[in-house]
Amino acid sequence: MRLIQHFIDGVEVGGVGDARQAVFDPSLGRPQAEVVLGVFEDLDEAVRSAKAAQPAWAATNPQRRARVMFEFKRLIEENMESLARLLASEHGKVVSDAKGDIQRGLDVVEFVCGVPHLLKGEFTTGAGPGIDVHSMRQPLGVVAGITPFNFPAMIPLWMLAPAIACGNAFILKPSERDPSVPVELAKLAIQAGLPAGVLNVVQGGKPVVDAILDHPDIKAVSFVGSSDIAQQVYARGAAAGKRMQCMGGAKNHGVVLPDADLDQTVADILGAAYGSAGERCMALPVVVPVGAATANALRAKLVDAIGGLRVGVSSDPDAHYGPVVSAQHKARIEEYIEMGVAEGAELVVDGRGFSLQGHEEGYFLGPTLFDHVKPGMRSYHDEIFGPVLQIVRAETAQEAVALASEHQYGNGVAIFTRNGDAAREFAEQVEVGMVGINVPIPVPVSYHTFGGWKRSGFGDLNQYGMDGIRFYTRTKTITSRWPKGGAVTDQSFVIPTMK
Ligand code: NAD
Numbered sequence: 001m002r003l004i005q006h007f008i009d010g011v012e013v014g015g016v017g018d019a020r021q022a023v024f025d026p027s028l029g030r031p032q033a034e035v036v037l038g039v040f041e042d043l044d045e046a047v048r049s050a051k052a053a054q055p056a057w058a059a060t061n062p063q064r065r066a067r068v069m070f071e072f073k074r075l076i077e078e079n080m081e082s083l084a085r086l087l088a089s090e091h092g093k094v095v096s097d098a099k100g101d102i103q104r105g106l107d108v109v110e111f112v113c114g115v116p117h118l119l120k121g122e123f124t125t126g127a128g129p130g131i132d133v134h135s136m137r138q139p140l141g142v143v144a145g146i147t148p149f150n151f152p153a154m155i156p157l158w159m160l161a162p163a164i165a166c167g168n169a170f171i172l173k174p175s176e177r178d179p180s181v182p183v184e185l186a187k188l189a190i191q192a193g194l195p196a197g198v199l200n201v202v203q204g205g206k207p208v209v210d211a212i213l214d215h216p217d218i219k220a221v222s223f224v225g226s227s228d229i230a231q232q233v234y235a236r237g238a239a240a241g242k243r244m245q246c247m248g249g250a251k252n253h254g255v256v257l258p259d260a261d262l263d264q265t266v267a268d269i270l271g272a273a274y275g276s277a278g279e280r281c282m283a284l285p286v287v288v289p290v291g292a293a294t295a296n297a298l299r300a301k302l303v304d305a306i307g308g309l310r311v312g313v314s315s316d317p318d319a320h321y322g323p324v325v326s327a328q329h330k331a332r333i334e335e336y337i338e339m340g341v342a343e344g345a346e347l348v349v350d351g352r353g354f355s356l357q358g359h360e361e362g363y364f365l366g367p368t369l370f371d372h373v374k375p376g377m378r379s380y381h382d383e384i385f386g387p388v389l390q391i392v393r394a395e396t397a398q399e400a401v402a403l404a405s406e407h408q409y410g411n412g413v414a415i416f417t418r419n420g421d422a423a424r425e426f427a428e429q430v431e432v433g434m435v436g437i438n439v440p441i442p443v444p445v446s447y448h449t450f451g452g453w454k455r456s457g458f459g460d461l462n463q464y465g466m467d468g469i470r471f472y473t474r475t476k477t478i479t480s481r482w483p484k485g486g487a488v489t490d491q492s493f494v495i496p497t498m499k
Pocket residue numbers: 146147148149150151173174175176204205206209210224225226227229230233247248249250280281383385411452456
């Protein structure tokens with residue numbers, strides 16, 4: 001069986017530990033490979049390699065670093081088809097969606113191709129007599145990223161591209177459930193001209209995460225995953241004095257005002273709720289129609305549209321979505337469906353019991369729809385992360401804003417309306433980090449920045465965009481004085497002021 005290894009100092013290595021974990025093909029419901037599970041010594045080896053390589057990489061001028069990024073981008077594009085198929089076979093998302101996963105990461109690589117400009121500091125001439133002030137952004141040194149299973153290309157690229165372009169060495173700890181693509185990306189980076197050691201991949205689970213958080217030579221850690229773990233990782237890393245950014249779970253609401261174009265809205269909600277089997281942190285698993293007439297009309301159209309959805313294996317070009325990632329995750333989603341029924345929500349479409357002929361062992365779930373879901377229910381409060389859409393009816397637009405604002409998560413939210421005033425007010429008031437106006441999945445473009453509020457994000461700086469550059473650099477400010485003619489100025493025992 002194929003063995004997925006660490007990638008340290010420019011080569012694939014098995015590491016010191018002998019523990020391994022099966023990597024499944026969710027469409028078939030059986031193992032297709034094994035991944036090595038690292039221990040502290042493997043991480044330490046990666047840190048040593050990174051520490052040795054980082055100073056020379058940081059001293060490489062930013063334009064040359066950008067050229068490596070340009071070539072990295074070209075190589076990823078050249079290998080798009082094989083990367084997408086590998087990604088889909090481990091994750092379960094359909095190949096077209098896997099290409100989107102890679103493309104959204106590539107957008108960030110493209111953004112950091114402009115790193116010479118992004119790293120420019122500020123300059124003030126004549127801040128005082130003979131005094132100039134300038135600032136520079138310097139890399140932190142060795143930094144690390146810990147990523148979830150649901151975007152095995154995009155999220156590693158969100159992190160590693162700005163980190164490396166800024167002159168750091170980066171250690172990636174990918175999800176153990178779909179670990180192949182991150183290694184392939186690291187190989188392409190080396191092929192693009194990145195020196196060995198600047199990008200290392202260490203496979204594993206919690207022991208490697210703990211080793212990253214405790215290692216004194218790792219200066220910053222970026223984490224994306226579920227909220228409880230994000231919060232623990234944030235606390236442990238911050239206590240060790242590291243710079244931390246930890247993105248967590250989500251439960252995004254789609255508010256539908258009575259004046260929305262319902263056909264377009266239903267098409268948008270369908271893709272956002274069920275695409276990638278609902279395993280996106282920017283999925284739209286909750287829809288909030290305002291007023292009974294909107295709710296009834298929306299529900300009827302949703303039921304019709306759900307009937308036309310095709311669930312298939314990840315390589316099926318006509319499938320709208322594929323299996324969920326694992327048998328355990330499928331069982332967990334089914335428990336939430338059971339819970340919704342027990343809590344008194346109306347199960348309108350039940351996706352349990354779905355079976356795909358010839359793939360009976362695959363982790364498939366049909367699309368599920370609940371109506372009359374209420375804020376007090378645990379199935380509403382928790383993130384389900386599956387192809388389950390919940391209708392929560394609201395009487396007024398204010399009630400809809402309050403629902404999204406008061407939810408524990410605050411990653412994304414969308415509003416569907418033709419009313420510009422209402423949309424503008426909604427965007428201003430709602431307590432959520434990313435807002436879509438007639439845009440169901442408002443993942444910001446790479447030159448803006450990605451981050452949720454409340455339990456969807458711990459830390460101050462977002463992913464990518466200028467926040468990504470800020471996260472992976474620190475500012476140094478230099479104040480210099482060149483007195484004319486070398487004249488000696490009077491002694492002063494007071495704090496210098498620019499009189
Ligand atoms: P997860 O929290 O189980 O795992 C994330 C990472 O943490 C993995 O690398 C995993 O190996 C590691 N890990 C697992 N258990 C750990 C522990 N006890 N201690 C330390 N590390 C541990 O998340 P997942 O199931 O891989 O991904 C899905 C979750 O990620 C969802 O909650 C989803 O909303 C969230 N997510 C958030 C964003 C965002 O930007 N906000 C983006 C994508 C996914």
